[in-house]
Amino acid sequence: MLDTTFTTQINLLSSQTIQLCYHCHKCTAGCPVAEDMEFGPDRVLRLVQLGEKERLLASHDIWLCAGCETCGTRCPNEIDIAQVMDALRQIAIAEGVRPAEPYAEKFHKVFMGVVRYMGRMHEASMLGAYKLWSMDLLSDMDSAPVMLLKGKVPLLPHLLKGRGEVRRIFEETSNVKRET
Ligand code: SF4
Numbered sequence: 232m233l234d235t236t237f238t239t240q241i242n243l244l245s246s247q248t249i250q251l252c253y254h255c256h257k258c259t260a261g262c263p264v265a266e267d268m269e270f271g272p273d274r275v276l277r278l279v280q281l282g283e284k285e286r287l288l289a290s291h292d293i294w295l296c297a298g299c300e301t302c303g304t305r306c307p308n309e310i311d312i313a314q315v316m317d318a319l320r321q322i323a324i325a326e327g328v329r330p331a332e333p334y335a336e337k338f339h340k341v342f343m344g345v346v347r348y349m350g351r352m353h354e355a356s357m358l359g360a361y362k363l364w365s366m367d368l369l370s371d372m373d374s375a376p377v378m379l380l381k382g383k384v385p386l387l388p389h390l391l392k393g394r395g396e397v398r399r400i401f402e403e404t405s406n407v408k409r410e411t
């Protein structure tokens with residue numbers, strides 16, 4: 232008999248109903264990184280339905296997903312697959328699974344950390360923190376001055392008034408993850 236514990240856990244964390252997926256493949260056909268993935272979004276959902284936790288947490292796909300949400304907008308059942316990928320990443324981190332894409336995992340942690348403490352994204356802080364943490368100090372340095380001069384990346388963060396609320400949301404969702 233199929234063990235549905237993992238599927239239920241992902242449903243809860245992502246607020247989606249994975250069982251609705253009938254594998255029409257529309258999500259994978261539109262995914263910009265599907266070619267580089269091992270499974271692609273459609274098969275990731277199939278593996279969630281089958282409870283293939285270890286395969287998914289160790290896969291490259293959960294780290295290669297760019298969270299662009301193209302898949303969700305194409306899905307006839309309105310499944311937000313980006314949320315599913317995020318739930319898989321969070322479980323992998325919480326359970327200490329060695330990431331198949333270590334740089335993507337670092338980037339994800341820095342991204343979430345900036346949102347958690349500033350209440351919103353601030354690209355300059357995120358890039359600075361990522362460069363320091365990954366020790367990848369020199370790549371893309373030629374684009375930085377251009378982006379700053381053109382105002383594409385503001386140097387100073389705009390601090391959100393309700394950032395305490397954002398932190399509270401992070402804390403509450405961490406508690407849900409621990410309980411699932
Ligand atoms: S588009 Fe939706 S229903 Fe179709 S395979 Fe992807 S997730 Fe499943």
Ligand code: SF4
Pocket residue numbers: 258261262263264265272295296297298299300301302303312313316
């Ligand atoms: S959110 Fe992830 S899985 Fe979906 S289309 Fe974008 S990159 Fe692909």
